[in-house]
Amino acid sequence: MDNKMRDELLNLFRSKINRAMRYYLETCTRCGVCTEACHVYNSMGQTKYIAAYRHEIVRRLYKKYFKARGKIWPGFGEAKGLSDMTLEELFDAAYSCTGCRRCMVFCPFGIDTQMLMSIAKLMLIGANAEPEILTMLADTSIEKGKSLELFKESFLTGIKNLESEVVEKWKIEAGETAIPVDVEDADLLYVALAGAHSIIPAAVVFNAAREKWTLSFFEAVNFGAFVGDPTRTKLIMDRIIAEAKRLKVKEVCICECGTAYRVMKQLSGKQPFKVSSITEVQAGYIREGRIKLDKTKFTDTITYHDPCQIARNGGVIDEPRYILDNLTDNFRDLTPEPKYNWCCGGGGGLVALGDETLDFRMKSARVKVDQVKATEAKILATACENCHTQLSNLNDHYKMDVAVRFLSSMVADALLPQ
Amino acid sequence: MSEDIKVDKVLDLKGLPCPMPVVKVSKGIKDVEVGQVIEAHSTDPGSLTDFPAWARTSGNEILKTEQDGEVIKFYIKRNA
Ligand code: SF4
Ligand code: SF4
Numbered sequence: 001m002d003n004k005m006r007d008e009l010l011n012l013f014r015s016k017i018n019r020a021m022r023y024y025l026e027t028c029t030r031c032g033v034c035t036e037a038c039h040v041y042n043s044m045g046q047t048k049y050i051a052a053y054r055h056e057i058v059r060r061l062y063k064k065y066f067k068a069r070g071k072i073w074p075g076f077g078e079a080k081g082l083s084d085m086t087l088e089e090l091f092d093a094a095y096s097c098t099g100c101r102r103c104m105v106f107c108p109f110g111i112d113t114q115m116l117m118s119i120a121k122l123m124l125i126g127a128n129a130e131p132e133i134l135t136m137l138a139d140t141s142i143e144k145g146k147s148l149e150l151f152k153e154s155f156l157t158g159i160k161n162l163e164s165e166v167v168e169k170w171k172i173e174a175g176e177t178a179i180p181v182d183v184e185d186a187d188l189l190y191v192a193l194a195g196a197h198s199i200i201p202a203a204v205v206f207n208a209a210r211e212k213w214t215l216s217f218f219e220a221v222n223f224g225a226f227v228g229d230p231t232r233t234k235l236i237m238d239r240i241i242a243e244a245k246r247l248k249v250k251e252v253c254i255c256e257c258g259t260a261y262r263v264m265k266q267l268s269g270k271q272p273f274k275v276s277s278i279t280e281v282q283a284g285y286i287r288e289g290r291i292k293l294d295k296t297k298f299t300d301t302i303t304y305h306d307p308c309q310i311a312r313n314g315g316v317i318d319e320p321r322y323i324l325d326n327l328t329d330n331f332r333d334l335t336p337e338p339k340y341n342w343c344c345g346g347g348g349g350l351v352a353l354g355d356e357t358l359d360f361r362m363k364s365a366r367v368k369v370d371q372v373k374a375t376e377a378k379i380l381a382t383a384c385e386n387c388h389t390q391l392s393n394l395n396d397h398y399k400m401d402v403a404v405r406f407l408s409s410m411v412a413d414a415l416l417p418q
Numbered sequence: 419m420s421e422d423i424k425v426d427k428v429l430d431l432k433g434l435p436c437p438m439p440v441v442k443v444s445k446g447i448k449d450v451e452v453g454q455v456i457e458a459h460s461t462d463p464g465s466l467t468d469f470p471a472w473a474r475t476s477g478n479e480i481l482k483t484e485q486d487g488e489v490i491k492f493y494i495k496r497n498a
Contacts, residue, residue: 154466
């Protein structure tokens with residue numbers, strides 16, 4: 001690596017250092033409490049997958065280049081320099097971490113591995129060594145935001161094709177639209193994923209609850225966040241913020257996508273609308289009596305996987321359980337409790353990388369499989385696209401014999417006529 | 419196959435959820451030479467906007483889009 005590149009990468013590192021990051025970089029006592037906390041280490045048993053080990057790769061650069069001791073005695077301690085070798089280690093550490101933050105709840109100092117790995121991810125982008133698929137997906141999203149007029153017609157055609165399926169499941173009044181788009185002064189802007197499965201059941205429930213809603217032109221998922229690029233993350237998020245402001249909605253409801261929810265909830269700043277997940281919105285409808293569910297619809301035992309970015313990192317823990325209480329008498333929660341729930345192993349962009357990461361995803365999530373199997377449930381519900389794909393892959397690979405379902409679509413299937 | 423376009427490779431992306439169609443198309447296009455054409459079949463409605471946006475950012479060209487029942491067919495020329 002030449003000096004110019006090294007300086008550029010160190011500038012990127014520097015841009016990530018704030019008070020919180022300094023604390024995470026300087027506090028680890030190597031107590032080892034986080035060792036067993038990571039599903040990757042727990043499933044695969046390799047030292048490099050211990051949370052504190054991942055940190056060290058970033059921390060030793062910090063010590064060498066940003067701390068007095070490392071600067072004065074570069075050969076002292078573990079303060080090694082930045083090289084092509086380090087880039088490989090940074091890649092290994094960052095792209096084997098799903099950012100689930102389970103280690104953080106165990107660490108006595110609350111050290112955030114996901115934040116530390118965001119330094120690694122940003123340096124990889126600087127070195128053009130990030131997974132290019134994630135950058136491509138982020139750029140595709142940004143392009144849709146820039147040239148909305150060009151894509152509007154095809155989007156509307158795609159949506160029109162889905163409307164009959166929505167009406168089949170829940171009749172609407174004459175003159176109403178099954179999937180409203182671009183409605184000014186609607187109460188709620190629903191930000192879905194591009195697939196029909198993310199739009200149809202949600203539309204059915206909104207219509208049943210007589211919500212004044214409108215569908216976003218943009219998909220919720222934020223590939224900028226997966227690849228750890230703050231600029232792209234913001235551009236992708238800003239498309240939705242601008243649309244919500246233009247339509248003057250009161251609430252932005254994010255579909256079953258964990259990262260999309262966490263980014264919008266925690267990074268969008270003060271806005272004239274509130275941000276909620278579809279799970280919170282649907283729980284609210286049940287609580288207010290706007291929809292009622294048929295408890296005889298699902299007779300098999302159901303368990304629920306809390307998506308890390310929605311539950312542990314987003315605080316939505318009671319709402320899915322409230323929905324499940326109204327959906328079934330056969331709910332069996334996972335052990336340990338939601339705060340300590342095992343990650344499915346698909347976060348951090350790993351699922352979007354598809355077949356490339358499949359082998360690793362299967363090996364690194366063995367503890368998740370054991371956790372689900374212990375419930376003997378036949379239905380495994382969840383509320384995140386990534387988790388759903390990963391859990392379905394695990395189901396096939398480990399022959400778990402469960403039906404993996406989106407919670408929101410179960411709500412749509414169990415609606416009682418009012 | 420569209421009558422007026424010579425196709426060099428067909429990609430079956432049917433049943434794949436988003437974002438896999440655009441992931442596979444961005445990889446698949448590298449299997450043909452610059453100037454050649456791939457025909458991609460997707461059932462994901464998101465492809466209708468994803469593919470044109472991807473083509474613009476990657477410098478490739480969508481020659482034609484056809485809807486055949488549930489299947490959306492894209493004819494994409496590799497330019498980059
Ligand atoms: S954030 Fe999750 S995947 Fe990453 S080190 Fe911690 S426990 Fe492991
Ligand atoms: S638990 Fe916290 S302090 Fe202890 S080794 Fe892990 S990161 Fe360091």
